[in-house]
Amino acid sequence: MISLTLKANPTFADFTLRRSVFPFAEEAELSHAPSLAHMLRTRIAPTPSGFLHIGNALSFITTWNWARAHGAELILRIDDLDAPRTQDAAVDDIFEQLQWMGIDWNEGPRNRAELQKTYSQTLRLGRYREALGMLWNAPERRVFACECSRSQVTECTCRDRGLTHVPGKTAVRLRADLDQALGDAVIWRKEDLPAYQLASVIDDLDLKISHIIRGEDLKSSTVFQKNLARALAQAGWADAEAFHLIHFMHHPLITGPAGEKLSKSAKSTSLIELRRGGLTRAELFNQLDLQAASRHLSK
């Protein structure tokens, strides 16, 4: 468990001027000397593959509370790379539920049109591809191509086969450290799209995120992403070292009656359904154990 009292990392003093990383977005201009508040940046990053549920609510409200308590900027980033699973209704649901919860953000799309025009991850495919190329061409290559089908995934033996990466036919994985729960996770999907892990690391770097608050279920992702950032740094990716300055905090999850993880496919816990059943904002905030979530933020 860690204290929520912030110690500013002096290295973040370098971040005196931030510009939006999104194409076409207006560049942010600082008209006054940067203060501590300008160095603190966190984000919420929903995936529009289903409707937001109370687990998302806990995570986003905890992040928002933290941001507002520390004068940090909050960025909304919608992880919409998984095109076939991204639904317009789910995108609209993100905006509607955030607004209903009273969560406001300093940077990011305000609606679906803005997402598609300016902020969509699909507009940043070139950036992710650049990272893949750098990892692949690194003098000490730490990634490898994999031709396993999804059903074979647990026993991938492609690590030492020296396969060529054929976009659309092979995936690319990162060699894991020994202690990694995720193993040699995919960083580039067979469908020739970046995997969540790579897109998330590149976005967090480009957005100059200083603090990431996420559920405990993503602890193994955090470990993997740090490893990926190390590989990027070794490959010469500018700023990849900055990933290690990010403070990660993990909050406990809300679980179902049988201790199961909430899923977006479980309609019963979606905010939209609960609201149809009469849930008010006050009831939501009362029912979520927000203090516990904050108290138990752990590294």
Ligand SMILES: [Zn+2]
């Ligand atoms: Zn494989």
